[in-house]
Amino acid sequence: MTKLQVAIDLLTTEAALELAHKVAPYVDIIELGTPLIKSEGLSVVTAMKTAFPDKLIFADMKIADTGFLEAEIAFKAGADLVTVMGAVDDATVKGAVEAAAKYGKKVVVDTIGVKDRVQRAKEVTAFGVAFVELHAGLDEQTLAGYSVQTLISEGKLAKVPFSVAGGVNISTIKDVVAAGADVAVAGGAIYGAEDPAAAAKALKEAINSVTVA
Known part of the structure; x- marks a missing residue:
């Protein structure tokens, strides 16, 4: 079953905790x-x-450098998963994976800025990452012609564990699930909603309604 991840792009701990308390019953991962x-x-x-x-x-x-060190710092702080940029050297990804193994945690590779996301997803999966985040950042999402369907199609092609982040909302989440995504990441669709709890609940219900072949 696809997990629902809320991406909290707020700027204070107080605001983040307030949002998390509202949506926690409906999400699996708090980003x-x-x-x-x-x-x-x-x-x-x-x-x-x-x-x-x-x-x-x-x-x-x-993480863009010192993969082991920066991942270790986050794991010691309580993180279960950390991101490493997919465009960095392989050694950085491998270092973070090594730290994850040490602490019983996991690494996710973020593909922002990667030109061939499908190929890179296959490469880093071989290093032992938990999954690859097929991700279009907020800046990319503002560009003319952007569509989350591109990320969804890439997930199907890559045939590796993946998440989709960048335009996941109530209109697109069923496509994300049907594509076989391990995780659907919703940011603005939740924290930007008038009722974040209701928005998260609706997304979770949409996930649960999809039957994946």
Whole structure:
């Protein structure tokens, strides 16, 4: 069953915890976005894991170097999953995977900026990452012609464990699930909603309604 991940791109620990308390009953993974971690530091990871010990806490570190060291710092703070950028050297990805093995945690590779996401997804999966995030950042999503369907199609082609992030909402989430995604990542569709809890509930129900062949 596809997991639902909420991406919290707020800027304070207080606001992040407030949102998490509203949506926790409906999500499997709580992602602390890069702007939030940069604003508050890794203390927000610790605070979130303390508040929700039964949820997977995803630290969107976007590691670009010193893979082992930066992943270790996040894992020690309470993260269950961390991100490494897919465009970096293989050694950085492998270092983060090594740290994950040490702490019993997992690494996700983020494909922002990767030109051939399908090929890179296959390469990094061989290094032992948990899954690959087929991700279009907020800037890319503003470009003319952007469609989340591109990411969905790439997930089908890659044939590796993957998530989709970048335009996942109530209109597109069933396509994400049908494509076989391990995780559907919703950010603005939840935290930007008038009622985040209702939005998360609707997304979870949509996931549960899809039968994957």
